[in-house]
Amino acid sequence: MRDPSGRLLRLLSLLQTPREWSGTELAARLGVTARTIRRDVDRLRELGYPVRATHGSTGGYRLTAGTAMPPLLLDDDEATAIAIGLRTAAAGAVTGIEDTSLRALAKLEQVLPHRLRHRVAALTEAAVPLPPQDGGPPPADPGVLALLAAACVTREKVRFAYTAADGRETRRLAQPHRLVTVARRWYLVAHDEDRADWRTFRADRITEPHRTGARGPGRELPGGADAAAWAMDSLAGGSGAIRARLLLHVPVEEAVEHVTAWQGALEPVDGRSCLLHTHSESLRFLAHRIILLPMDYTLLDPPELAGHLAAIADRATRAIRAIRH
Numbered sequence: 050m051r052d053p054s055g056r057l058l059r060l061l062s063l064l065q066t067p068r069e070w071s072g073t074e075l076a077a078r079l080g081v082t083a084r085t086i087r088r089d090v091d092r093l094r095e096l097g098y099p100v101r102a103t104h105g106s107t108g109g110y111r112l113t114a115g116t117a118m119p120p121l122l123l124d125d126d127e128a129t130a131i132a133i134g135l136r137t138a139a140a141g142a143v144t145g146i147e148d149t150s151l152r153a154l155a156k157l158e159q160v161l162p163h164r165l166r167h168r169v170a171a172l173t174e175a176a177v178p179l180p181p182q183d184g185g186p187p188p189a190d191p192g193v194l195a196l197l198a199a200a201c202v203t204r205e206k207v208r209f210a211y212t213a214a215d216g217r218e219t220r221r222l223a224q225p226h227r228l229v230t231v232a233r234r235w236y237l238v239a240h241d242e243d244r245a246d247w248r249t250f251r252a253d254r255i256t257e258p259h260r261t262g263a264r265g266p267g268r269e270l271p272g273g274a275d276a277a278a279w280a281m282d283s284l285a286g287g288s289g290a291i292r293a294r295l296l297l298h299v300p301v302e303e304a305v306e307h308v309t310a311w312q313g314a315l316e317p318v319d320g321r322s323c324l325l326h327t328h329s330e331s332l333r334f335l336a337h338r339i340i341l342l343p344m345d346y347t348l349l350d351p352p353e354l355a356g357h358l359a360a361i362a363d364r365a366t367r368a369i370r371a372i373r374h
Contacts (some may be wrong), residue, residue: 055092056079056089060086060093064111064112068203086110087362097111098112100112101292157263189235189253190253196260197225199260204264205224205260206263222261225239226247227276232286234252237251238276252284291330295342296322299345300320303344327339340361
């Protein structure tokens with residue numbers, strides 16, 4: 050990276066992540082020598098950035114936490130992403146930070162160059178967020194999300210209280226892996242230390258979290274799955290006491306093109322049909338999930354689900370009766 054100013058900006062961006070970087074790692078990322086990294090670190094210190102260096106086999110560079118720092122430097126893409134994120138948060142994506150997001154956005158837009166201000170305005174004007182819906186998913190606590198996000202990065206184990214769907218509360222010790230948002234809800238994918246297994250927790254049901262200071266090993270999800278796919282599969286097939294089976298009247302090769310992990314797990318039957326296994330916490334939610342299927346199907350079980358599907362069909366029939374006549 051020949052541009053010294055651009056290299057310093059990129060180096061600062063890497064050092065702001067909550068981890069230590071070895072000189073070798075930084076040199077490889079920036080395409081320079083370890084000696085150049087040492088000079089750049091000295092330059093950042095001259096500018097007032099508190100870069101701490103540790104020695105030894107596990108040593109490296111990082112910014113000192115909790116220290117008063119000069120104004121944050123952002124490249125064009127980072128500034129644009131933050132501005133759009135603040136606009137989204139101001140629309141109520143996470144509870145309790147709408148006003149704070151608006152104030153932060155106002156400060157940021159005052160210092161954005163004209164070219165970036167125009168880009169942010171164009172993007173946010175083209176993307177219109179849906180207003181919050183009554184009866185929608187409960188909002189997540191920003192403080193809980195921030196603590197869990199930090200623990201995901203540092204692999205630090207966290208203790209918290211968790212309230213299940215039936216109202217039962219348990220104390221959990223988990224190593225957070227990733228935060229995932231599905232259908233406007235936040236979920237934590239984590240390794241449950243007490244159960245020695247992976248679990249998906251709804252963030253709005255997590256209370257009283259605190260970091261333990263103990264770090265866990267680097268873990269990967271079973272089968273090398275990514276966190277989003279794991280969470281969606283868990284929500285569709287691994288959580289909820291109510292289990293349903295449907296016979297889809299298409300071969301599994303066709304079904305996989307239309308059925309997402311959120312809707313359930315597929316099992317081949319023959320060349321003309323396949324089974325869909327899906328779970329949920331309520332019959333009503335299951336029925337609304339099933340009606341999104343774009344193919345013919347037969348409900349196998351549970352029989353209690355038939356009434357909910359029939360009620361949806363009746364409402365739809367009444368809605369279009371006036372048009373037909």
